[in-house]
Amino acid sequence: MDDLFSDSAHKLFTQTFNDAVRHAAESGRPDANAWRACEESGFLDALVPEPSGGAGLRLCDVLPVALSAGWHAIPAPIVPTMLARAWLATIDRRAADGSIAIAPFGLERDQDALRIPCVAWGRVADWVLARSEHGWHLLDARLAQRTPWGGHGSLDAGLLWQGTLPGALPACEVEPDTLAAASHAAMMAGAMERVLGQTLEYANQRAQFGRPIGKFQAVQQQLSVMAEHVAAARMAAVLAFQSETALPDPVLAMAGKARAAMAAPLVADIAHAVHGAIGITEEYALQRFTRRLREWRRADGSESYWAERIGAHALSSGATALAYLRTRLYAVAA
Amino acid sequence: MLLTTLAPIAIPEEDEALRAEVRAFLEEAMTGRAPDVNARSWMGFDADFSRKLAQRGWLGITLPREYGGAGRSQFARFVLAEELLGAGAPVSAHWIADRQSAPLILRYGTQAQKSRYLPRICAGEAFFCIGMSEPGAGSDLAGIRSRAERTATGWRLNGSKIWTTNAHRSHYMIALVRTSGSAEDRHQGLSQFIIDLSLPGVTIRPISDIAGDAHFSEVFFDDVELADDALIGNEGAGWEQVNTELAFERSGPERLYSSMVLVDCWMQWCREARIDDAATRTALGRILIELGALRAMSLAVAGLLARGENPAVQAALVKDLGTELEQRIPGLIADLIGGRPQAVAPAPLVRTLAYLEQIAPTFSLRGGTREILRGIIARGLGLR
Numbered sequence: 125m126d127d128l129f130s131d132s133a134h135k136l137f138t139q140t141f142n143d144a145v146r147h148a149a150e151s152g153r154p155d156a157n158a159w160r161a162c163e164e165s166g167f168l169d170a171l172v173p174e175p176s177g178g179a180g181l182r183l184c185d186v187l188p189v190a191l192s193a194g195w196h197a198i199p200a201p202i203v204p205t206m207l208a209r210a211w212l213a214t215i216d217r218r219a220a221d222g223s224i225a226i227a228p229f230g231l232e233r234d235q236d237a238l239r240i241p242c243v244a245w246g247r248v249a250d251w252v253l254a255r256s257e258h259g260w261h262l263l264d265a266r267l268a269q270r271t272p273w274g275g276h277g278s279l280d281a282g283l284l285w286q287g288t289l290p291g292a293l294p295a296c297e298v299e300p301d302t303l304a305a306a307s308h309a310a311m312m313a314g315a316m317e318r319v320l321g322q323t324l325e326y327a328n329q330r331a332q333f334g335r336p337i338g339k340f341q342a343v344q345q346q347l348s349v350m351a352e353h354v355a356a357a358r359m360a361a362v363l364a365f366q367s368e369t370a371l372p373d374p375v376l377a378m379a380g381k382a383r384a385a386m387a388a389p390l391v392a393d394i395a396h397a398v399h400g401a402i403g404i405t406e407e408y409a410l411q412r413f414t415r416r417l418r419e420w421r422r423a424d425g426s427e428s429y430w431a432e433r434i435g436a437h438a439l440s441s442g443a444t445a446l447a448y449l450r451t452r453l454y455a456v457a458a
Numbered sequence: 459m460l461l462t463t464l465a466p467i468a469i470p471e472e473d474e475a476l477r478a479e480v481r482a483f484l485e486e487a488m489t490g491r492a493p494d495v496n497a498r499s500w501m502g503f504d505a506d507f508s509r510k511l512a513q514r515g516w517l518g519i520t521l522p523r524e525y526g527g528a529g530r531s532q533f534a535r536f537v538l539a540e541e542l543l544g545a546g547a548p549v550s551a552h553w554i555a556d557r558q559s560a561p562l563i564l565r566y567g568t569q570a571q572k573s574r575y576l577p578r579i580c581a582g583e584a585f586f587c588i589g590m591s592e593p594g595a596g597s598d599l600a601g602i603r604s605r606a607e608r609t610a611t612g613w614r615l616n617g618s619k620i621w622t623t624n625a626h627r628s629h630y631m632i633a634l635v636r637t638s639g640s641a642e643d644r645h646q647g648l649s650q651f652i653i654d655l656s657l658p659g660v661t662i663r664p665i666s667d668i669a670g671d672a673h674f675s676e677v678f679f680d681d682v683e684l685a686d687d688a689l690i691g692n693e694g695a696g697w698e699q700v701n702t703e704l705a706f707e708r709s710g711p712e713r714l715y716s717s718m719v720l721v722d723c724w725m726q727w728c729r730e731a732r733i734d735d736a737a738t739r740t741a742l743g744r745i746l747i748e749l750g751a752l753r754a755m756s757l758a759v760a761g762l763l764a765r766g767e768n769p770a771v772q773a774a775l776v777k778d779l780g781t782e783l784e785q786r787i788p789g790l791i792a793d794l795i796g797g798r799p800q801a802v803a804p805a806p807l808v809r810t811l812a813y814l815e816q817i818a819p820t821f822s823l824r825g826g827t828r829e830i831l832r833g834i835i836a837r838g839l840g841l842r
């Protein structure tokens with residue numbers, strides 16, 4: 125299952141998301157054909173139960189797709205959509221076709237206007253699963269006025285609707301903010317692997333002082349550190365997807381997001397240090413991944429936010445550090 | 459890329475079942491010990507404690523039954539090791555023998571050597587130390603100058619070793635010495651010997667350390683007469699053998715858990731004193747999150763060992779990342795405690811913290827320095 129899935133995801137993403145599609149998305153024009161190809165692939169409903177038209181897979185089964193989405197730096201919320209559809213299915217709801225962004229923070233309302241200042245994927249998403257004090261709401265982002273929120277090429281946007289807030293969806297044990305955490309953990313892990321591969325290739329090819337720069341000890345030491353963090357982030361992302369249901373264990377999702385977020389800026393920085401000036405150009409592919417890494421790190425809470433939640437949980441649990449590690453920060457799906 | 463794709467692995471049920479037994483033993487055996495004593499962890503020496511573990515069949519747990527071991531898996535060893543380290547059990551006396559000397563003897567020893575040493579290691583009657591570093595040769599072991607010359611009855615050993623953990627309280631040393639050629643031959647001409655430290659000509663001088671202990675020693679060999687069968691493995695194969703030994707040394711969970719007693723001691727104080735501000739929670743969360751990923755990686759390495767693979771590069775990666783975290787933990791906790799000086803930390807916690815602050819630099823020196831390990835990883839990445 126693992127390799128087959130991985131290969132089909134890789135093929136789909138390679139064929140569907142080229143530079144033109146990427147540029148369009150970053151200009152606020154998501155490519156409908158590209159999204160349709162994703163819908164037709166069946167990936168988006170992979171976690172939806174079979175009676176509801178999905179493949180009924182477990183979260184651990186779709187990890188290869190999630191990693192691949194990060195490896196390709198797909199400019200669309202494929203992974204949040206997969207998990208959000210699974211979540212909606214557990215409360216017997218379904219969004220119409222289209223991509224779903226998850227917005228746990230910032231929802232405000234006036235008399236007859238709704239506003240969410242910064243939604244990750246807000247420039248391109250069709251739907252937003254947003255949190256209010258009453259619970260979670262599914263909002264149609266195609267009806268919203270979108271304002272770019274992040275920096276150059278960011279897919280974040282503020283969304284503004286005229287109208288009132290629809291009723292909250294039924295409560296569920298798992299909260300969608302942990303879905304966002306797990307999604308971004310896997311995407312960051314995939315992107316970091318891509319960046320490591322690019323950087324190693326560059327270091328082995330670029331020659332100065334008569335040899336590839338990868339032969340210099342100073343460069344090698346940095347690359348070793350980079351590899352360590354890529355490995356740890358990947359493990360944390362893999363753990364975040366260790367679930368035999370369609371939804372993540374919240375603590376593992378939080379830990380995955382936090383560990384990947386800790387690694388992301390370090391990995392991006394070393395990549396840029398090794399690449400030199402060419403890595404800062406728009407033309408060279410590195411920036412495609414490092415820009416996303418920094419956005420995904422900040423999306424819906426960076427490492428400190430999730431670490432604080434886990435620290436509070438650990439303190440109140442009364443457990444020793446080892447017991448907490450073993451029982452809450454580890455799982456292997458059968 | 460194999461290096462970065464370690465897969466999480468489930469501990470088999472029969473090995474996980476060992477955990478409850480070990481915890482029950484430790485609850486009884488560790489009562490009344492101060493946290494700063496426990497903080498010595500795998501550097502805490504207690505021959506009686508080691509023998510008690512031996513009586514439970516927990517020394518040489520992966521060694522074959524015919525040699526006194528329990529014939530159990532790498533996972534059983536992982537479970538046992540992490541419970542011992544988590545509690546700060548004083549395992550130092552047998553730790554080296556269990557972790558690397560016995561596996562080395564099992565791998566390269568003659569039948570006679572295996573029969574002579576392994577049962578006594580498992581019984582807690584033979585403690586071993588590692589003879590690698592010398593005054594002139596630390597990271598560059600090719601530069602060692604201890605030399606064994608052939609004699610009619612075996613070998614004559616001259617030279618010295620330094621930084622030898624527990625030499626002054628061990629029965630044997632497995633030493634890397636030159637048996638032919640010279641330093642110019644680099645890694646050729648090196649061999650390993652099992653040296654009975656009670657032999658005439660062996661002088662051991664404990665070295666006082668930064669934390670007020672004397673955990674390591676200088677060892678001098680003056681015309682030490684070794685029997686023929688002191689040689690382990692093949693003459694001239696010392697470099698290959700020592701690398702195998704180092705892979706064993708690098709692959710255990712003690713490379714993550716050196717600061718666990720401090721973390722627990724601090725957590726306990728935070729709970730008792732109701733300290734749960736954002737900075738404390740965040741720091742604790744970060745520590746646990748980083749440890750969690752590392753534990754999973756360490757377990758994955760144990761899984762590779764259990765499959766008979768040789769995960770030397772993966773072990774180096776986990777060791778370097780693990781020791782970096784172990785070293786960072788005391789400083790993080792120091793700043794949290796120091797960030798609120800009005801809340802005075804209790805003396806046992808402060809002593810535990812101070813011990814870890816002082817000894818933490820050793821974590822990235824033992825078993826291969828940070829810079830050496832990163833070179834090994836770089837080779838594994840295809841850069842060298």
